[in-house]
Amino acid sequence: MPPRKTVSTKRSAVIKALAHPSRLLIAEALMEGEMCVCDLKDLVGADMSTVSKHLSLMRQAGVLVSDKRGLNIYYRLACDCLGDFLRCLDQLAPKKATTQSCC
Amino acid sequence: MPPRKTVSTKRSAVIKALAHPSRLLIAEALMEGEMCVCDLKDLVGADMSTVSKHLSLMRQAGVLVSDKRGLNIYYRLACDCLGDFLRCLDQLAPKKATTQSCC
DNA sequence: AAACTATTTGGCAATTTAGCCAAATAACCA
DNA sequence: TGGTTATTTGGCTAAATTGCCAAATAGTTT
Numbered sequence: 001m002p003p004r005k006t007v008s009t010k011r012s013a014v015i016k017a018l019a020h021p022s023r024l025l026i027a028e029a030l031m032e033g034e035m036c037v038c039d040l041k042d043l044v045g046a047d048m049s050t051v052s053k054h055l056s057l058m059r060q061a062g063v064l065v066s067d068k069r070g071l072n073i074y075y076r077l078a079c080d081c082l083g084d085f086l087r088c089l090d091q092l093a094p095k096k097a098t099t100q101s102c103c
Numbered sequence: 104m105p106p107r108k109t110v111s112t113k114r115s116a117v118i119k120a121l122a123h124p125s126r127l128l129i130a131e132a133l134m135e136g137e138m139c140v141c142d143l144k145d146l147v148g149a150d151m152s153t154v155s156k157h158l159s160l161m162r163q164a165g166v167l168v169s170d171k172r173g174l175n176i177y178y179r180l181a182c183d184c185l186g187d188f189l190r191c192l193d194q195l196a197p198k199k200a201t202t203q204s205c206c
Numbered sequence: 207a208a209a210c211t212a213t214t215t216g217g218c219a220a221t222t223t224a225g226c227c228a229a230a231t232a233a234c235c236a
Numbered sequence: 237t238g239g240t241t242a243t244t245t246g247g248c249t250a251a252a253t254t255g256c257c258a259a260a261t262a263g264t265t266t
Binding site: 004005008009011012014015016018019020021022023025028061062063078081082084085086088089090091 | 114
């Protein structure tokens with residue numbers, strides 16, 4: 001595989017970890033501080049096992065780090081540069097503009 | 104759907120448009136300037152129809168804009184804030200660190 | 207140790223996504 | 237007009253992703 005492709009494959013694994021509504025919701029919530037799985041389960045509104053799988057996917061990708069204290073496992077963002085990215089996203093007009101730049 | 108979820112669903116559509124190795128490769132290439140479909144086909148190394156479908160998905164999501172000139176259709180990034188995001192991604196150590204933050 | 211709580215893992219069905227081929231469209235040229 | 241080039245669309249199969257349930261694991265409490 002050419003080097004340029006290798007780089008984009010690694011990067012896309014990280015992006016993929018954020019490219020799901022529930023996972024992005026989790027990332028956004030964790031921008032305000034760490035949370036345990038049961039808190040996140042309430043936020044997302046899915047089965048705990050589903051949330052847990054989302055979390056381990058995000059941890060695998062390097063987006064989150066976890067920390068076990070007592071019975072709970074707390075998750076938090078591995079990097080706080082995500083905020084700028086989310087602000088960037090909101091500038092992209094969804095679907096409408098076909099031939100014009102947004103910014 | 105609660106408002107917080109609506110927002111993250113819209114945002115995740117944009118992220119999804121970048122969450123594929125070929126599509127990210129395309130986005131990275133377009134950071135250096137516009138390209139037509141056949142240029143991108145050579146870069147990605149897939150069938151032109153496949154590349155075309157990736158491009159229309161990205162345009163739908165608002166990540167790219169297109170511009171027809173003669174026989175060619177030129178694509179370029181809708182927003183140049185992506186560069187900062189990609190730099191952020193590279194700080195996230197893939198997979199290794201389980202309990203430590205990267206930055 | 208037994209019961210309890212929080213989380214993860216395995217397995218499976220349903221849905222979504224990817225990529226190729228072939229055919230359709232659109233603009234250019236002779 | 238007919239031919240050629242660039243791109244998109246339709247259709248199909250293969251592969252990946254999602255989400256639930258049930259069972260397993262790990263730490264806590266009594």
